[in-house]
Amino acid sequence: MHPLSRRDFLAGSVAALAAARIQPATASSKTIGYCIVGLGRVSIGYFLPGLKYAPSARPVAIVSRDPRIAAIIARRYGIAPRHIYGYADFDRIADNREIDAVYIALPNALHAEYTIRAARAGKHVLCEKPMSAQVEQAERMVAACRSAGRKLMIAYRCQYEPATLRARQLVRAGRLGRPLVITARFGFDISPSFRLMGETRPEWRLQRALAGGGPLMDVGIYCLNASRFITGQEPAGIQAESSSQPGDPRFRQVEENLAWSMRFPSGLAAACATSYGVSLGESFELSGSRNASLRMDPAYGYASHRLQVTGGGAPLDFQPDFSGHRQFGAEAEHFARCILENRTPRSPGEEGLRDMRLIARIYAAARRT
Amino acid sequence: MHPLSRRDFLAGSVAALAAARIQPATASSKTIGYCIVGLGRVSIGYFLPGLKYAPSARPVAIVSRDPRIAAIIARRYGIAPRHIYGYADFDRIADNREIDAVYIALPNALHAEYTIRAARAGKHVLCEKPMSAQVEQAERMVAACRSAGRKLMIAYRCQYEPATLRARQLVRAGRLGRPLVITARFGFDISPSFRLMGETRPEWRLQRALAGGGPLMDVGIYCLNASRFITGQEPAGIQAESSSQPGDPRFRQVEENLAWSMRFPSGLAAACATSYGVSLGESFELSGSRNASLRMDPAYGYASHRLQVTGGGAPLDFQPDFSGHRQFGAEAEHFARCILENRTPRSPGEEGLRDMRLIARIYAAARRT
Numbered sequence: 148m149h150p151l152s153r154r155d156f157l158a159g160s161v162a163a164l165a166a167a168r169i170q171p172a173t174a175s176s177k178t179i180g181y182c183i184v185g186l187g188r189v190s191i192g193y194f195l196p197g198l199k200y201a202p203s204a205r206p207v208a209i210v211s212r213d214p215r216i217a218a219i220i221a222r223r224y225g226i227a228p229r230h231i232y233g234y235a236d237f238d239r240i241a242d243n244r245e246i247d248a249v250y251i252a253l254p255n256a257l258h259a260e261y262t263i264r265a266a267r268a269g270k271h272v273l274c275e276k277p278m279s280a281q282v283e284q285a286e287r288m289v290a291a292c293r294s295a296g297r298k299l300m301i302a303y304r305c306q307y308e309p310a311t312l313r314a315r316q317l318v319r320a321g322r323l324g325r326p327l328v329i330t331a332r333f334g335f336d337i338s339p340s341f342r343l344m345g346e347t348r349p350e351w352r353l354q355r356a357l358a359g360g361g362p363l364m365d366v367g368i369y370c371l372n373a374s375r376f377i378t379g380q381e382p383a384g385i386q387a388e389s390s391s392q393p394g395d396p397r398f399r400q401v402e403e404n405l406a407w408s409m410r411f412p413s414g415l416a417a418a419c420a421t422s423y424g425v426s427l428g429e430s431f432e433l434s435g436s437r438n439a440s441l442r443m444d445p446a447y448g449y450a451s452h453r454l455q456v457t458g459g460g461a462p463l464d465f466q467p468d469f470s471g472h473r474q475f476g477a478e479a480e481h482f483a484r485c486i487l488e489n490r491t492p493r494s495p496g497e498e499g500l501r502d503m504r505l506i507a508r509i510y511a512a513a514r515r516t
Numbered sequence: 517m518h519p520l521s522r523r524d525f526l527a528g529s530v531a532a533l534a535a536a537r538i539q540p541a542t543a544s545s546k547t548i549g550y551c552i553v554g555l556g557r558v559s560i561g562y563f564l565p566g567l568k569y570a571p572s573a574r575p576v577a578i579v580s581r582d583p584r585i586a587a588i589i590a591r592r593y594g595i596a597p598r599h600i601y602g603y604a605d606f607d608r609i610a611d612n613r614e615i616d617a618v619y620i621a622l623p624n625a626l627h628a629e630y631t632i633r634a635a636r637a638g639k640h641v642l643c644e645k646p647m648s649a650q651v652e653q654a655e656r657m658v659a660a661c662r663s664a665g666r667k668l669m670i671a672y673r674c675q676y677e678p679a680t681l682r683a684r685q686l687v688r689a690g691r692l693g694r695p696l697v698i699t700a701r702f703g704f705d706i707s708p709s710f711r712l713m714g715e716t717r718p719e720w721r722l723q724r725a726l727a728g729g730g731p732l733m734d735v736g737i738y739c740l741n742a743s744r745f746i747t748g749q750e751p752a753g754i755q756a757e758s759s760s761q762p763g764d765p766r767f768r769q770v771e772e773n774l775a776w777s778m779r780f781p782s783g784l785a786a787a788c789a790t791s792y793g794v795s796l797g798e799s800f801e802l803s804g805s806r807n808a809s810l811r812m813d814p815a816y817g818y819a820s821h822r823l824q825v826t827g828g829g830a831p832l833d834f835q836p837d838f839s840g841h842r843q844f845g846a847e848a849e850h851f852a853r854c855i856l857e858n859r860t861p862r863s864p865g866e867e868g869l870r871d872m873r874l875i876a877r878i879y880a881a882a883r884r885t
Contacts, residue, residue: 325761327793328773330701336807386755386881388779388786392694392805404697406777406787410757417757418775418789424696425803434794436761438705512755 179483180207182232182246182270184261185253186216188343189275193449193475194250195224200476203483207245210237210261216344237261241268247486248273250302250479254357255364259284266295273482275302277368277506278499280359285503289496300482300492301499305369306376307477309467310452314433314441315377322459323435326378326415331370331431333447334362334404334422339397353397353423361389361401363506366429367421369447371509372502373431374409374417382417382505384410389513392424407509435459449474548852549576551601551615551639553630554622555585557712558644562818562844563619564593569845572852576614579606579630585713606630610637616855617642619671619848623726624733628653635664642851644671646737646875647868649728654872658865669851669861670868674738675745676846678836679821683802683810684746691828692804695747695784700739700800702816703731703773703791708766722766722792730758730770732875735798736790738816740878741871742800743778743786751786751874753779758882761793776878804828818843 181204183190198204208230211217217231232240240246248271251261258279262272272292278301279285292299305311318326340349351357352365363371375381387407391398403424409417420427431446439458446452449471456463469477485492550573552559567573577599580586586600601609609615617640620630627648631641641661647670648654661668674680687695709718720726721734732740744750756776760767772793778786789796800815808827815821818840825832838846854861 327759327761328701328703328775328789328791328796330699330775330787330789330796332697332699332787334697334803384757386757386777388753388755388777390696390779390783390785392696392783403783404785406697406699406779406785408755408757408775408777408787410759410775414759414761414772416759416773416775416789416791418699418701418777418787420697420699420785420787422697422785422803424805425807426809427697427699427803434703434791434796436793438794440795 177487178202179204179247179486180245181205181273181479182208182210182240182243182249184210184249184251184265186211186213186220187252188341190250190252191220191344193471194252194479195220197472197475198479200473201480201483203487204479208232208240208243210234210240219344237264238268240265240270246270248482251275254351255359256280256357259288262288262299263291266292266297266299269295269297271298271482271486273300273302273479274499276372276499276502277359277364278496278503280357282500282503282507285496285500289500292496298482298486298492299496300485301494301496302478303372303376303494303498304474304478305373305447305452306494307481308452308474309469310443310454310465311373311377313465314443314454315379317441317456318377318433318435319379322437322456323433323439323441324437324459325413326380326433326435328434329374329415329417329432330419331373331417331446332420332427333366333369333429334420334425334427335366336425337397337423353401355400358401360506360510361398361403361405362421362423363402363405363509366447367405367419368502368506369429370419370421370431371505373446374419375501377431377433378411378415380411380413380415381501382409383412385505385508385512387509387513395424397423402513405509405513407512546856547571548573548616548855549614550574550642550848551577551579551609551612551618553579553618553620553634555580555582555589556621557710559619559621560589560713562840563621563848564589566841566844567848569842570849570852572856573848577601577609577612579603579609588713606633607637609634609639615639617851620644623720624728625649625726628657631657631668632660635661635666635668638664638666640667640851640855642669642671642848643868645741645868645871646728646733647865647872649726649733651869651872651876654865654869658869661865667851667854667861668865669854670863670865671847672741672745672863672867673843673847674742674816674821675863676850677821677843678838679812679823679834680742680746682834683812683823684748686810686825687746687802687804688748691806691825692802692808692810693806693828694782695749695802695804697803698743698784698786698801699788700742700786700815701789701796702735702738702798703789703794703796704735705794706766706792722770724769727770729875729879730767730772730774731790731792732771732774732878735816736774736788737871737875738798739788739790739800740874742812742815743788744870746800746802747780747784749780749782749784750870751778752781754874754877754881756878756882764793766792771882774878774882776881
């Protein structure tokens, strides 16, 4: 489907390929048809263009409430007009045999409904993070996909990114010694509205009913997930404090700033911060008992991530050429291969559910004070 | 007293002088005689050599349990042998009119006893941080100095250091906008023993009875104090998680790692980390609503501190030549001038007591989970 992108892809660094565990599709491979559910900033700007880096995947359908934007995007990706759906006729995707999987990029509170409807329509589901707006929704998503016999993967992009994978491998191989302290931050100054395809829209991430929470749900979750993914440990204790500037209309419904502390059973402590009020950059630092440290910066966003390691051996400075589109391509490819080979994704629904439960604990801790 | 050092001092940068608010002593000035209580790493390595940068101060007496080391140090600083005291005859300092003030550099748990005895002996007290091992001790110290009519200052070295003072001034002038998020870390890999003047001694900082706690008491306190000092705000909510590697004999009595979160009433959140298990460097970062950030690194130790500011105006990179000895000299000078001019020190006992109460809340929060 993507001869040019296949060439681009194969030209990528061997290390990146190996780290991301992407296998180039063979000529005889079937490819997975994705239906894009929700045409917003992520699907238009990243997921769809990223598919050129997913040799086992191709876009075949669209679900959108906006016929104008849907028509533009469908034309851009050679999607047939009859494969454009609205939310009212969403369940008709069941009849479209070209659709193997859906990619859900809706506001958080809608993830559960459309994941469950997609599974019932017989489709596998790749759902954006955070998995949902509430724990109970995430539980229903896992149950629905299980009972429908469909795969569910949460789009933890970083878990398919070579620098993150390298960090995880080094930590688990003991390069830093025993992990002792994590500090991580991710925050930005959010606008009350955004532009999309010539239109101005209000920021749904500031509406509790749609987002379920503030920066923790949106960007803080990266710090949380990286802490778990890179160390392979689950937090045993969580405490948190959140704060908002009085009078800022953006933060009437969701928190502005949040700092949280975690304790892991092995003796690791983590201090994390997130914000919708100010850029905190996007860093992840882990220090271990060999007096060695790992720093990722940028660690989470759409620029190529960078991993630096000092102590415990020769210094390492690893920044694979793997920015946003390739990151989205890698996760789309992973899920496509899981479907083709009947494997469980690295970040299944249960992984998203774990974060949702931890996020609920963080919010509960912040409310307690 | 120190003609060479006076010249060194006057050669220092004007900015540093202004920031540290040190006024060169005039020829007619009286100087303050310090009695050094406790000859350990800090007093031998930093405070005493730092006095050459304190034109209004001079060392006049020593209290030590070790006659050999006391004799060496007395000779080095021209202190008369009759001005060397032991702890048994400590109260005799009352009779030494050359002693205006004591500098207390003992293990934390001994601060209260010797502060109170010094005040009763009619001496002003400059006491190392942390102020004490327990809140109740700190309260007694404040009360004893007040009732004796003697000044009490806690040796918050950074509050007399030009980069910290510049940071505080910029933040309070609104350069960053409203302070939103702080992240701060200070930690190191502690040895179970240390060398002093040719002897190996066990590390008292790992003994709960002497230290009162672990890295939070020793180095984490810098993150806490900087958060309060630079913003001028007091935390309203505090949460914490601490952790220790099982089996490490260093951490039988005190915590190894500690992460804590703070909320300030104005809408500021802070995420801090400290460790005795691994170096975390020594950084302080503050981001504000003008999408401007301040980073201090190094922020707390004996190297010259560095302040970098981005956003909210022209970038700033300020690293005054003001390493350890000058920092100790600046605080010794400040206290000497306060005594000479009958002023209240910038970091009085009440300031140390505030930190002690917050530290107790951090430990209580960490124990709760």
